[in-house]
Amino acid sequence: MKSKKLLAVISVLVLFLIVSFFTEKNEEKKEDVPTVGVLQFVSHPALDEIYRGIKDGLKESGYEDGKNLKIAFQNGQADQSKLATMSQQLIDKKSDVLIGIATPAAQALANSTSDIPIVLGAITDPVSAGLVETNEKPGRNITGVSDKSPVDAQFDLALELLPDAKSVGILYSSAEENSKYQAAEAEKAAKALGLTAKSYVVPSSNEIAQTVQVMSGEVDFIYIPTDNTIANAMQTVVNEANKSKTPIIPSVDTMVEEGGLATVGINQYELGVQTGKMAADILAGKSDPATTPIYTFETGDVIINEAQAKKLGLTIPENVVEDAKLVGTE
Ligand code: TRP
Numbered sequence: 253m254k255s256k257k258l259l260a261v262i263s264v265l266v267l268f269l270i271v272s273f274f275t276e277k278n279e280e281k282k283e284d285v286p287t288v289g290v291l292q293f294v295s296h297p298a299l300d301e302i303y304r305g306i307k308d309g310l311k312e313s314g315y316e317d318g319k320n321l322k323i324a325f326q327n328g329q330a331d332q333s334k335l336a337t338m339s340q341q342l343i344d345k346k347s348d349v350l351i352g353i354a355t356p357a358a359q360a361l362a363n364s365t366s367d368i369p370i371v372l373g374a375i376t377d378p379v380s381a382g383l384v385e386t387n388e389k390p391g392r393n394i395t396g397v398s399d400k401s402p403v404d405a406q407f408d409l410a411l412e413l414l415p416d417a418k419s420v421g422i423l424y425s426s427a428e429e430n431s432k433y434q435a436a437e438a439e440k441a442a443k444a445l446g447l448t449a450k451s452y453v454v455p456s457s458n459e460i461a462q463t464v465q466v467m468s469g470e471v472d473f474i475y476i477p478t479d480n481t482i483a484n485a486m487q488t489v490v491n492e493a494n495k496s497k498t499p500i501i502p503s504v505d506t507m508v509e510e511g512g513l514a515t516v517g518i519n520q521y522e523l524g525v526q527t528g529k530m531a532a533d534i535l536a537g538k539s540d541p542a543t544t545p546i547y548t549f550e551t552g553d554v555i556i557n558e559a560q561a562k563k564l565g566l567t568i569p570e571n572v573v574e575d576a577k578l579v580g581t582e
Contacts, residue, residue, distance in 0.1 A: 286315070286535050287322045289347030290373075291338055291361055293354035294330035296483040297506040298520045302353055302374050305524020312525070313532030328357060330457070330484055332427065335360030343368065349531045351396075354480050355381050355430040362394060369534045369541045372396025373527040374520070376430035376478055378546055387546040395534075395541040397527045398548045399478060401434060401503040405516040406475075407441040409554060410501045412572055413514055413561075414473055419448040421471035423463065423489070425481035426453045434477035434503070442475075457485045464492035476502040476512070486510040497564050505555045509579045513564065514556040518549045553577050 290306065292299055303325075307317060315321040324345045326338040339360045342350060350365070352358030353373040361370050362383055372378055375398055384390035387398065411417060420442050424431035435451055442449035450471065452463050460482065467474055474493060476482050482489060483506075490511030493500050502512040506520055526547055533539040554572070557580035561568055568576075 285320055285322050286348045287324055287346055288315075288349050288351060288531055288535070289324045289342030289345060290326070290351045290353065291335065291342060291357040292325070292327045292373075293335070293357040294480050294484050295327060296480065296486070297510065298478070298483055298504050299353050299374075299480070301506060301520035302524035302527065305521040305526075306351060306353075306373060306528040306531070307524075308521075309525035309528020310532050311528075313529050313536075315532050315535060328360075330481065332356050332360075336364065339364035349534050351527060351531055355428060356480070358383055358394075358396075359429070366393055368393065370394045370396070371527055371531045371534065371541075372398070372546070374399040374478075374523045376400055377433040380433045381429045384546065387548070389543060390546065391542055393541050395539075395544040395546060396530060397523055398546050399518050399520075399523050400548060401437075401478060401518070402516050402552050403434065403437045403441045404444075405552070406501060406503065407438070407445055407447075409514060409516055409572070410473060410475070411445055411447075412569060413556075413566060414499060417447065417472035419450070419471045420473055420475050421467040422449060422451045422475050422477070423460075423467065423482055424451070424453060424477050424479040425457075426455050428479055428481060431477045431479040434479075438475055438477060454481070457481055457488075460485050461488050461492050464489050465495075468493060468496035468498040471498070473499040473501060473513075476500065476507065478503045483507060486512075494563065499560075499564055499566070505553070505577075505579070508555045508557050508560075511560055511580075512557060513560050513566075514554070514568075514576075516552045516554050518552045523549070555579060 317323045328335045350361050350370045352361045378384045422435045439449045499513040504517040554576040556576045559580040
């Protein structure tokens with residue numbers, strides 16, 4: 253009887269040892285795999301494309317999620333008050349490199365750590381967002397990709413398509429540093445072309461529909477910077493603007509696909525790929541954020557929504573169509 257009990261105790265002990273041996277092994281293995289922590293401000297088609305590009309950029313550089321890399325992902329769902337806690341969570345997961353998609357996310361990461369390298373995923377202007385000292389020499393634990401829009405080219409295109417336009421309304425959210433910068437650039441570009449420019453700043457997404465209604469009665473077309481709040485509500489903007497046939501010139505391809513008229517825009521997926529590659533270089537010890545310049549894209553593609561042009565009763569000049577990527581073709 254006694255020996256049976258002893259045997260049972262011993263078997264349990266052996267089993268315990270075996271199980272703990274294997275789990276330990278597993279944990280050891282996990283620690284060998286580097287972790288990239290990604291914080292995305294909100295889901296909208298452009299930022300989702302950027303995240304897709306990031307994963308592919310990392311993969312192209314030899315880091316594949318689930319194989320030799322672990323990606324920890326958080327999405328702020330447009331709630332800026334969540335971003336600080338989410339940044340901390342990514343740091344607690346022992347991220348080796350952090351990636352911030354959109355300015356509010358990058359700012360939250362930057363406020364949470366000054367040691368872990370941070371890669372900026374498509375930040376309009378890293379300097380005015382307080383993220384780097386200069387684009388050439390960031391100086392801290394931060395480098396990455398800027399998606400600064402070719403604003404002058406966008407306004408030139410707008411006037412080619414809308415030669416009679418006299419006024420433009422610039423629509424953006426007061427909560428986004430990135431948009432303040434680009435709206436100022438847009439006002440300059442508009443005025444240089446002889447347009448009257450007026451900014452329409454919404455405090456939150458709740459005011460977008462009504463603001464677009466007001467704009468439709470006051471301006472000849474609507475210009476939208478790379479504003480996350482507006483991008484997240486693009487359908488609402490398009491629905492309201494269509495009621496009065498007011499054309500929209502946004503800053504990116506994805507917003508043209510959703511019903512903007514046209515733009516000269518940087519490919520969102522490519523922005524992500526470049527961001528992923530820069531994160532991979534840091535993981536591999538090949539680059540140091542402090543001395544790695546911010547990557548900027550020189551030009552964008554001309555993108556036109558043909559169905560939208562038709563709806564607005566516009567004919568696109570032949571020479572413009574020739575070089576353009578057409579979307580929304582019926
Ligand atoms: N540039 C934006 C920022 O700094 C992020 C962004 C990238 C974006 N692509 C976009 C916003 C397209 C709106 C639409 O926050």
